[in-house]
Amino acid sequence: MTQELEKTTPAGDPIADPGLPEHQYRPQDVDPAQEKRTERQIATMFGVATLLLLGFCVAYFTIDQDALIFVNGAGTGGWSAMNFTLGLTLGGALLLIGTGIIQWAKKLMGDHEIIEMRHPARSSEEDRSAVMADINAGIEESGIGRRPLIRNSLLGALGAMGLPAIVMLRDLGPLPGDKLMHTVWKPGMRVVNDVSGQPIRPSDVEVGQLVNGQPAIFFETDDEGHAVMHGHDVLNAKAKAAVILVRMRPEDITPAEGRENWGVDGILCYSKICTHVGCxxxxxxxxxxxxxxxCHQSTFDLADNGKVIFGPAYRPLPQLPLAVDEEGYLVAVSDFPEIVGPSYSFLDRDQKKLDEEMA
Known part of the structure; x- marks a missing residue:
């Protein structure tokens, strides 16, 4: 059996409930003019924050990214004018929005003491109804419905917060445009060995053999001996332009309508990139x-137009039409008529559009 202990004074009497201190009214609670002045101050903060966010976007497009400010005496260094301006405008906008919200809560929202009694972890229907009533009371006491100036200026400032996000996301890199639908293959471009870079004649490929190839442009040089393509441009192009050459007996090949002349003496050329996830x-x-x-065991029948016969791949392997140039080397007749790469929904949509245009 337990006994409840009571706090007592030295005389043995229980301590009386001290209660709550006398409520201290704020100037805004008793002076309507002060209330209106505070409301205008908060709205001004939100308005200036909106202008700063617009200034962020203007600075991004108008300030030269190489311009410097606060250059040292030697003139060899300084602060980036663009970074300084972008940081100043975005930081100032966030500061003003946060300060405005704090001032709104401290000076204009409801300011009276609330006693919350302890209750069991499980909420009853009465408790839930009471919570909703408190939420509605808080909305009413915040004055958001009665103070359209503050509400609208805050919504404007928060809406403008999306502008810097759009600008910074756009700065992640150039948009792809129609690059996903094309590779570096051009009519008359030679197919070369992937390792040696040597052009390939039909006689170099035996029946049953597979040869890894790529466009000759990766090995071409200009009049001064410099590579036509170099650096990351080569890597990006190789990611889509890699091909395989296979040679079969012509009687084993079942070409689709319109593809009867895409091979040379049983030699066919296909993209090396799986249409599932790009392996x-x-x-x-x-x-x-x-x-x-x-990667995932997708299987393609190269004798039947690269058709998928097993696995998760959605589209056949793209085929590159081949011919022979005046010197007897294998060359491309055109770029891939199909999109090279994994089967994403937007690629399939673009492929359908491409097929309609070719028809």
Whole structure:
């Protein structure tokens, strides 16, 4: 059996409930003019924050990214004018919005003491109804419905917060445009060995053989001996332009309508990029004419237009039409007529559009 202990004074009497101190009214509670003045001050903070956010966007597009300020005496360094301005405008806007909200809560929202009694962890229907009533009371006491000036200026400032996000996201890199629908392959461009860079003649490929190839442009140089493509441009182009050459007996090939002349003496050329998630593939079964992707086991029948016969791949392997140039080397007739890469929904939509244009 437990006994409840009571706090007592030295005389043995219980301590009386001290209660709450006398409520101290704020100037805004008793002076309507002060209330209006505070409201205008807060709205001004939100308005200036909106202007700063607009200034952020203007500065981004108008200030030269190489311009410097606060250059030292030697003239060899300084602060980036763009970074300084962007930081000043965005930081100032965030500061004003935060300060305005704090001032609104401290000086204009409801200011009276609330006693909350302890209750069991499980909420009853009465408690939930009471909570909703408190929420509605808080909304009413905040004055958001009665103070359209503050409400509208805050909404404007918060809405303008999206502008810097749009500008900074746009700065992540150039938009792809229609680059996903094209590669560097051009009519008459030679197919070369992926390792040696040597052009390939039909006689160099035996029946049943697979050769990894790529466009000759990666090995071409200008009049001064400099590479036509170099650096990250080569890597980006190689990611889509890699191909495989396979040679089969012509009687084993079943070309689709319009593809009867896409090969040379049984030599066909396909993209090396799997249409599932873009893995490079070259696991060749010469007896069955099947090409296997090592990542997720998608299997393509190269004797039947690269058709998917197993696995999660959605589209056939894109085929590159081939011909022979005046010197007897294998060349591309055109770029891939199909989109090279994984099967995403927007790529399939663009492929459908491309097919309609070609038709």
């Amino acid at each position: 490079p593939i070259s696991l060749w079964e010469q007896q069955t004419h099947h090409l296997l992707c090592p």
